[in-house]
Amino acid sequence: MALKNQWVGYISRGYEQIKKSLLSRLGETNPEITDHSESNILVIIIDMFSGIGEQLNYYIDNMARESFISTARRYSSIVKLTRLIDYRIKAAIPASVDLTISLPTEPIFKLQGQDEFFIPAGTKFSTNNGIDFISVADLTINSSGNYKLPLSQKEFVDNAFIGNTTGSFNQSYSLGKDYVHNSLLLSIGGQVWERQETLGRSGPLDKHYIVEVSENKVANIIFGDNINGAVPEGNQEIRGDYYITQGKEGNVNANTIVNTEFVFGDYIDNQDITITNELSAVSGTDYENIERIRRSAPLSLRTLDRAVTKQDFIDIAKLSPGVDKVDLSYKCGEKANIYISPNGGGIAQTALINSTTNYINERRTLNTRIRVLASGESEIYLEISATAKFRRDGISTANDITNALLERYSYENSGINSPIRTSDIIALVDNLEKVDYLSLDKIYLIPYFRSIEHSKTLLKVFKTLQNSNSIIHWELKYYGNNFKLFKERAYEADVNIGEEYIDKGSNFSITINDNNYQDGQTWEFTTYPYNKNIETDDFTVPILKTENLKLSVTEQLIQN
Template sequence: MSTRPAIDYTNKDYQSLRRAMLDLARYRIPEWTDHTPSDVGILLVDMFAYMGDIILYYQDRIASEMFPGTAVERRSLVQLLRLIGYELAPPAPARADLLLTFEFPSIAPVATTTIVSGTLFTAAGVGDTTIEFSYLGPTLGIDLRSDQAAPAPAVRPNTERASVRLPVVQAGAEAQIAIGSSTGEPNQLFAIDRAPLLAETLTVEIDEGGNWVRWDRRDSFLYSEDDAGRLLLSPADARDYTLTFDDAGLARIGTGDGQFGRIPPPGSNSVRATFRVGGGAAGNVAAGAIARAKSAIPLLVVVTNPMAASGGTDAEDAASGARLGPAVYRSNRRAVTLDDYEAQALRAGGVAKVKARSRSWNLIEVIVAPEGDTLQPLPEDLRARLLDFFEDKRMAGTLVRILDAERAPIELALAAEVDPRFHADTVRQRVIDAASGYFAFAAVDFGQTLYQGDLYALIEAVPGVVAASITRFARLSTSDTAELPVEDELRRAGLPALDLLPDSIRRALVGRTSPSSRIALGAYEIPVLDRLTTDVRVGALS
């Protein structure tokens, strides 16, 4: 007598279900022996296995969407993280420090200019697009002959020039739109259909019967914090609203229920919002890209950004939310440990990489590398925003400093032999791209150890490369006495090139300068490829 088949609850696919049903059929109805595809019983088994495969697939998907670590739909992750009070960060705007140059007559008794709050500047984007930057500080009246400006060399007779530095944020012109009509019901939601909305510029006003009243943004209707950091229960008549972003990145304004937070009175188009749109990695434009003032500024002749804009990020992705959400929840919105400072800094937006350290009992140094394509110094506007962000999170008596990441310049020299069937120039560019990609800002981190073997693997994987040789792999020193590459030493000494020397001398020189197999960096350093020399040729390497 056959034994009853065991049920395997891990068999959830079509083939496993079909096999399990046929095994059970052999036990229950051994007289059924026709298992050909034309048999109606086999048809029913196939249909049930197909239906079971679909149902079990959706059950697994539902179970997976219940946990941040396994959820794949952004909508699920948004809702799960809200249970612990964490919102996925919207796109953050890039920031830059502009250098404005003004020109005025030497004989002018007064040389003043005005930079109005909201002044717009533009930079060239991808294709025919432009990216707008705004000055969001207070209106400035500047005496160009005072210490408010720095003298600049004149380029025309009988004129003077002065320059002024100005912090700007990736943001467009201010817009004001009606976002909905209040019905007088509790817990209303109003959507803003412009994206990406810059939260720091948002103002919400509600018509309460003949006049517009500004409401205040809160993280929660249940409580708020005063200037001293004390928790206060929100009264029923508080003019508060919440700002959240849905899975599509659109902003939603929420109002209270009458018990916690006031209910807006009913009215047509009674809720309006004033805001600016901006944010995203596209705002990290290169140095010199911001070259035009869209708003009129008296006496302005030249505008530029000496350093690349940085800090612009796209909306926080699911992987980042699943990692940072629990960390921020464990810190209870406070920064106590070094891990707390790092998690909170990433949460602030505009920060690509961060490391925290403590050199005394009451001093925390947060080393920050802003978002961008390359390692850049922190824009002063972003530095100030981070300091303000930590103000209500640091422990009493603890000082916080925001520092730039330390730059570790690397020098690399390599040679590669090209297969004659490949175009040498194409292979050369691919080799350069592969070597540069190893040091790309997105691929490196603080204190990362660099290995020569990894570079060999990347270069030799390039199609058309037959062999490769790395002749220089070291930190680049700015000292005049630093060791130079062999070719540079020979050139400086007036000697022939390396490939023109006898084999015995060439082997000795190459052996003397054999690069190390790895480069160890300090805990707060980020590697940057500062000098790359390539020698890609058809034929064997000498």
């Protein structure tokens, strides 16, 4: 329908625009009214209606904005929109970490004939701040060495009373804000009910339920309506086993998990046993936030929980709880090596890798073998000389440069195999308001040493040298008292602990420090060209840390 209103154009939506349009039209239709001052009662009325018009347009625009997942800002809107496509918002995700248990000497068993002891899954470990973790796998110790035990920051709630059924349609019961996503096992009147991702495929007799996150970020159990899912009969006890977690508070720093309820002294006399987490705990999150829902909801609809193509595997992996960034090497119909980084950054560890593997295996085609690996983080090294503009303070200029570079090459703004280009760095710094000109003196990548089938940290000092002019893949394997270095799978040299080693082509130097390594432990890494664009291919996330940025700023006291 054509607009017949001649007073306000359809693109005049703001207060100033509406008022200007009305006064302009007033001058055309009623030229005898020449007093357009703010004290004129007519102008006051126009002013009032312009304000009302702007407010109505604001409400209309908000309604339109809140109608789409990509633009909605209110959590309540996002929740309602995801229900339309049957996407299940994730509840809290527990942090995961690998614990290292070290026995430097052979265990001295207390019981005659005993030659091992057993740490069961569910054993509690904790930080000095009282954040509890439990082991998610059994561990048998029978000799000296380093043992890896995967932990998860969660607590088991056993046979909890949830409520009494009412017999009505779509019954809802709260699990609270610290419920761990997809952890509930539920029974009603002693009969087990099955948790589903959707009730859309459930029949009227199916004893199914879903767990749905509400607009208030509370997990609720939802039952059916005798069309999609059975309605529980009234006056029956609902009981459940599930886990609770502290979410992102469980992302504790390295070397902070030092306590355990397990009493090693009940089994062995060794006093030198130690426990710690060599890496920080990762992937702990509270309920899924708006930005993650924006990303995940369309992926859920696109894949429909099935992985066939390369993009399907990437999208399914991103939907796995606790996973943020994903890339893979893929051979169609045969195998896929899937590299993941956890929510918030860091190194994916055993519990997250195993849960992601299980999640993908439940959704992959039968003929595709998968292997999930940690992507890791490689570190950018930069040396920059900059000159500030006339009368610009050198300290504030240096702060601006540092903040701009750290933000641009932060974990959030980088990606797996992201390229690092010298032109991007120069343009970023040169375009800062206080910078006159600059020189990029050094740039190279400190590689991530990816551990293969173990979680031991390689303690080293590494430096890329000027002769490095190509991409080379390396392996370090520990045997006896030193390391074997392999270049593109061919033996290169021995590397002794505590001694600086420079490879034959002068691509890098490395000094490896002792860390109770064990025979067979292997690390792989990749070196890249020195002072050139870096096109990464090792499936790591390149980031810049403060300690790897060497910056000098010269002030101009005399204008050129």
